Amino acid sequence: MREPFKQALTVHQYHFRASAGEAITQHMLLIQQALAEVGVSGKIFSSEIKNLPQGRVHKWSLDSAWDCDLLLIHHSQANPEVKSLSRLEIPKALIYHSQPPESFYVHDRDMFRNLIQGKKQLSFWKHQNVPAFAVSQFGVNELKKLGFPRAEILPLMHLEPQSAALEDAEPLEPKHLLFVGKLMPHKRQAQLIELFFYLKSEFPKGSQLHLVGTGDPLYTKYLKLLVKQLGLSSFVTLTGKLTEAELKNYYSFADAFICVSDHEGFCLPVVEAMQQQVPVFYRPHSGIQETMAGAGVEFLSSRPVDHAAIIASVLKHPAAVRALLKKQNQRLKEMARFQNKKKLQEMVLSACQRFPIAKGSLNPKPKVKPHDAPFVH
Amino acid sequence: MSKPTFRAEWPPEIQKAVKESVQKTQKALKRSSKPHFDEEMQYQPSKLSPLNYVILKVLQGQWEHRSFSVLPLTIGMTRKTLSQVKRLLSHGSL
Numbered sequence: 001m002r003e004p005f006k007q008a009l010t011v012h013q014y015h016f017r018a019s020a021g022e023a024i025t026q027h028m029l030l031i032q033q034a035l036a037e038v039g040v041s042g043k044i045f046s047s048e049i050k051n052l053p054q055g056r057v058h059k060w061s062l063d064s065a066w067d068c069d070l071l072l073i074h075h076s077q078a079n080p081e082v083k084s085l086s087r088l089e090i091p092k093a094l095i096y097h098s099q100p101p102e103s104f105y106v107h108d109r110d111m112f113r114n115l116i117q118g119k120k121q122l123s124f125w126k127h128q129n130v131p132a133f134a135v136s137q138f139g140v141n142e143l144k145k146l147g148f149p150r151a152e153i154l155p156l157m158h159l160e161p162q163s164a165a166l167e168d169a170e171p172l173e174p175k176h177l178l179f180v181g182k183l184m185p186h187k188r189q190a191q192l193i194e195l196f197f198y199l200k201s202e203f204p205k206g207s208q209l210h211l212v213g214t215g216d217p218l219y220t221k222y223l224k225l226l227v228k229q230l231g232l233s234s235f236v237t238l239t240g241k242l243t244e245a246e247l248k249n250y251y252s253f254a255d256a257f258i259c260v261s262d263h264e265g266f267c268l269p270v271v272e273a274m275q276q277q278v279p280v281f282y283r284p285h286s287g288i289q290e291t292m293a294g295a296g297v298e299f300l301s302s303r304p305v306d307h308a309a310i311i312a313s314v315l316k317h318p319a320a321v322r323a324l325l326k327k328q329n330q331r332l333k334e335m336a337r338f339q340n341k342k343k344l345q346e347m348v349l350s351a352c353q354r355f356p357i358a359k360g361s362l363n364p365k366p367k368v369k370p371h372d373a374p375f376v377h
Numbered sequence: 378m379s380k381p382t383f384r385a386e387w388p389p390e391i392q393k394a395v396k397e398s399v400q401k402t403q404k405a406l407k408r409s410s411k412p413h414f415d416e417e418m419q420y421q422p423s424k425l426s427p428l429n430y431v432i433l434k435v436l437q438g439q440w441e442h443r444s445f446s447v448l449p450l451t452i453g454m455t456r457k458t459l460s461q462v463k464r465l466l467s468h469g470s471l
Contacts, residue, residue: 194412198406198412201406202402202405230412284384294386295386296385297383297384297385298383298384298385299382299383300380300381300382300383300384301380301382301383303382305403305406305407306382306383306403308402308406309382309406310382310383310399312402313395313398313399313401314385317391317394317398319391319394320391320394320395323386323387323388324385324387327386
């Protein structure tokens with residue numbers, strides 16, 4: 001039988017920013033690793049590299065990525081290199097990572113513009129006939145609305161089917177609630193603090209809320225003020241940035257993962273929580289609903305006092321927690337059928353064959369300029 | 378009948394037990410002390426001037442990757458504000 005890929009292929013990737021622990025960087029490293037396992041080489045390029053070991057990600061320059069069979073352009077917010085990337089006469093595909101609506105950032109003109117510009121640039125890539133992937137159905141739907149009719153989902157992670165022994169938590173032991181995500185207003189950490197205000201009377205002494213992540217400096221200051229004003233200084237921890245090992249430790253002692261965000265493109269932390277046998281409580285908004293698919297506990301109310309009552313009641317019933325974890329493990333098994341390196345390899349290799357050089361990319365002066373592209377909603 | 382406040386897939390006996398417990402806890406929590414939010418405690422980022430916002434972001438290291446020459450373009454800041462930030466940085470005030 002003929003080998004499907006006799007000649008060694010090269011697939012490079014680009015995202016304007018790369019930093020340790022950041023979700024898009026993790027995705028680029030996973031793709032690189034998955035492709036290397038089937039003999040496909042490739043480098044990762046970025047314009048801004050932060051806290052990464054030397055050699056993992058290369059600094060982008062115009063003559064960086066010409067020697068590849070496919071360039072995967074990860075797209076999120078405004079990309080400063082759209083122009084130079086579009087002029088490279090090589091096959092390209094876009095991997096879209098869903099971003100929150102700009103309306104969440106009216107106070108931050110920098111982010112506000114970056115998000116709008118990011119959307120305009122999607123429209124530019126559409127005019128360049130660049131094929132697109134997203135990392136969730138939620139992202140695919142956004143792309144379809146923007147005029148990418150053939151957008152497909154690309155695996156975001158590699159999940160190993162696992163069987164875990166379920167252990168009941170001691171009802172009298174202190175409870176630890178966890179949320180992992182950037183400190184941003186739309187992630188609603190303030191509401192988590194408020195719900196913990198109610199919960200502290202229901203929980204054993206020593207219980208805590210742990211908010212993992214860094215983010216908007218103003219919102220961070222606000223959260224600290226809120227914690228102080230509500231008298232929760234010894235109950236709420238804002239951990240800042242953690243190493244992978246430290247994060248794993250937080251999951252290992254968490255009794256519940258709570259997410260009340262207004263927007264999540266996929267919400268990788270809920271998958272990490274499910275893998276670590278932590279029951280997940282969430283508001284079924286945006287991409288998280290698709291990720292959980294009925295597992296965990298959905299909050300149907302938006303009031304912190306109701307959330308507090310639900311969490312307290314569920315954690316008091318070991319049988320309820322056991323049933324939740326069983327369902328979450330089933331969900332992980334379902335996800336592992338698609339979220340794996342093999343699927344990722346198949347899809348990227350198939351893209352190498354299917355995607356010729358995008359028509360528009362041969363034109364040095366495209367009709368829709370990267371920075372003047374009309375805003376499409 | 379009040380609207381359900383949660384949804385989870387449980388066997389009927391667990392569903393019943395959790396539902397009853399939620400109702401009981403809700404009543405108890407509503408009777409307990411409520412967090413008091415005065416005007417000071419509302420999140421009001423719009424009250425901060427662009428200059429203060431920039432300073433906060435610089436302090437947190439969020440703009441270390443950006444060239445200061447493009448800052449006015451990216452945040453719509455005036456050149457006067459930019460020079461104020463530069464001056465504060467050069468004097469070590471930030």
